[in-house]
Amino acid sequence: MNPTDRFPRTHLGQFPTALHLAAPWQIHAAATVLLKRDDLTGFGLAGNKVRPLEYLMADALKCDSNVVVTGGAAGSNFIGACAHAAAAVGLDCEIEVAGDPMEAWPVLLLMAQATGAVIHFTGQDRSLINEQVERRAAELAAEGRRPYPVPRGGATAVGGLGFATAAIELYEQCNVRGTDPNQVTVVLPVGSGASIAGFLAGSDFLGAMWKVVGVSVSRNVDEMRGVITDLSTQTSELLGRGAPSMTNFTIIDAVGSHDQELDANGAFARDEAFRRVGVLLDPTYGVPAYEIISQITGDSNDTVVWWLTGGLPAAIESLTVMGNRESVVAKNV
Ligand SMILES: Cc1ncc(COP(=O)(O)O)c(C=O)c1O
Known part of the structure; x- marks a missing residue:
């Protein structure tokens, strides 16, 4: 085994x-x-990002979470993949995107949006994303949701x-x-x-x-x-x-x-x-x-x-x- x-x-x-x-x-x-x-x-x-997500989504379900919160740069492969994986297993997803909204969104962000994920632009540098993910997860918990925070890249x-x-x-x-x-x-x-x-x-x-x-x-x-x-x-x-x-x-x-x-x-x-x-x-x-x-x-x-x-x-x-x-x-x- x-x-x-x-x-x-x-x-x-x-x-x-x-x-x-x-x-x-x-x-x-x-x-x-x-x-x-x-x-x-x-x-x-x-x-490659589906590999960590297979375990992360299963863990989120095991923890009885109902919303996955993650983040990254606008062009991050992980955020698009995570939104897709969350949708596939029936979980909501919120994404914290570094920086400000841009005119033309990268394809992965568009894909994340297509899965129904909620997208927030943080206006901040990518290095602060993990803190922002935790902050948003705490807000959701205070609203009675059951968040599953996932740091950048599923790390x-x-x-x-x-x-x-x-x-x-x-x-x-x-x-x-x-x-x-x-x-x-x-x-x-x-x-x-x-x-x-x-x-x-x-x-x-x-x-x-x-x-x-x-x-x-x-x-x-x-x-x-x-x-x-x-x-x-x-x-x-x-x-x-x-x-x-x-x-x-x-x-x-x-x-x-x-x-x-x-x-x-x-x-x-x-x-x-x-x-x-x-x-x-x-x-x-x-x-x-x-x-x-x-x-x-x-x-x-x-x-x-x-x-x-x-x-x-x-x-x-x-x-x-x-x-x-x-x-x-x-x-x-
Ligand atoms: C295409 C691609 N290759 C490699 C990596 C690196 O993987 P990791 O973040 O697990 O180091 C990433 C991360 O997003 C990626 O999108």
Whole structure:
């Protein structure tokens, strides 16, 4: 029995997600590159975020809550996914969005609205979101509602169970393929840290010796390492264990490496990944992870697992910028 099986889970996504060779890319890379397709989890456009949400929504139901409260930046994949998951299990949802209302809403916010979620703009910085979520949950409780507050990205011990399960899933897939898990390097983009923290807790439980590389896009290395250590310890404790080993864990600073609108290098990387591998990468998470993976695969003979986490709405929004490029504008001759 998997250690995560004893926790309630609402099945929203399609698991296991595929693990397959990045076949066309093998021409360019020394390493064997395997794609882990969490961009195709099959629940709206939630990508990797449906994993923590399966456990969080089940926990909310177990706690007899009737309204989920969460928050994030306007372009956050998590808020759209959380609104969708709450609606799917019959819970109300309120979302605290950093900053002020904008003219054109990002697709994920529109999707959240389409689920019936109540959306508030906080007028404040994203770093204050978790406090605002707690404040709103307290207000709702005072009104007699039963709120279930979820911090940014689903970064709680329970949320971490999603990627603890993912570690077990990957381990089994490696064994089926005949790939030695101890010769594998797993690369994951890191935002809130929920995914990688859960993955490290699951890896520790398994005793997996794979290398884990986190590409941090929102916090510097020291700060992020602290967040991940705390979170993974909390998830490990749920699994009946102490703090997980961090020996094989590396975190790389990619903060601010790309804006929503990619610079020339970022656009080159995005287009190269699309040509070589056939995957659409979002500017915030996908492109920085690809840049790191390109470096690793150039000089390693390990098997590299590239965790594709989704971010499709932002990936598509980033592509529209391409239409303005001279090279694709038809010329009359
Ligand atoms: C597309 C995508 N990839 C990666 C991540 C990072 O996941 P985490 O927040 O669990 O670190 C996110 C977070 O929202 C995301 O939306």
